[in-house]
Amino acid sequence: MAKALEQTIKACKHCQKKTVHNRTTNKTGLIMFLVHIVLTVVTAGVWLVLLIIWMILNAKIGGWTCQECGK
Numbered sequence: 001m002a003k004a005l006e007q008t009i010k011a012c013k014h015c016q017k018k019t020v021h022n023r024t025t026n027k028t029g030l031i032m033f034l035v036h037i038v039l040t041v042v043t044a045g046v047w048l049v050l051l052i053i054w055m056i057l058n059a060k061i062g063g064w065t066c067q068e069c070g071k
């Protein structure tokens with residue numbers, strides 16, 4: 001699995017200002033996208049529901065780290 005570094009500007013509670021936040025994600029790009037489509041078709045949409053739930057949970061967890069304070 002290829003790891004990709006994501007960057008975004010977010011408000012940091014510790015720095016009390018907007019700072020650059022980093023996180024690493026397991027981005028596998030087009031191949032994984034095709035796998036998800038195939039699995040969605042094979043499982044009659046069940047996979048898509050699981051994928052959406054997983055994405056929502058993942059978004060809540062976040063994993064963003066402030067570049068300035070490391071929190």
Ligand SMILES: [Zn+2]
Nearest residue numbers: 012015066069
């Ligand atoms: Zn910070």
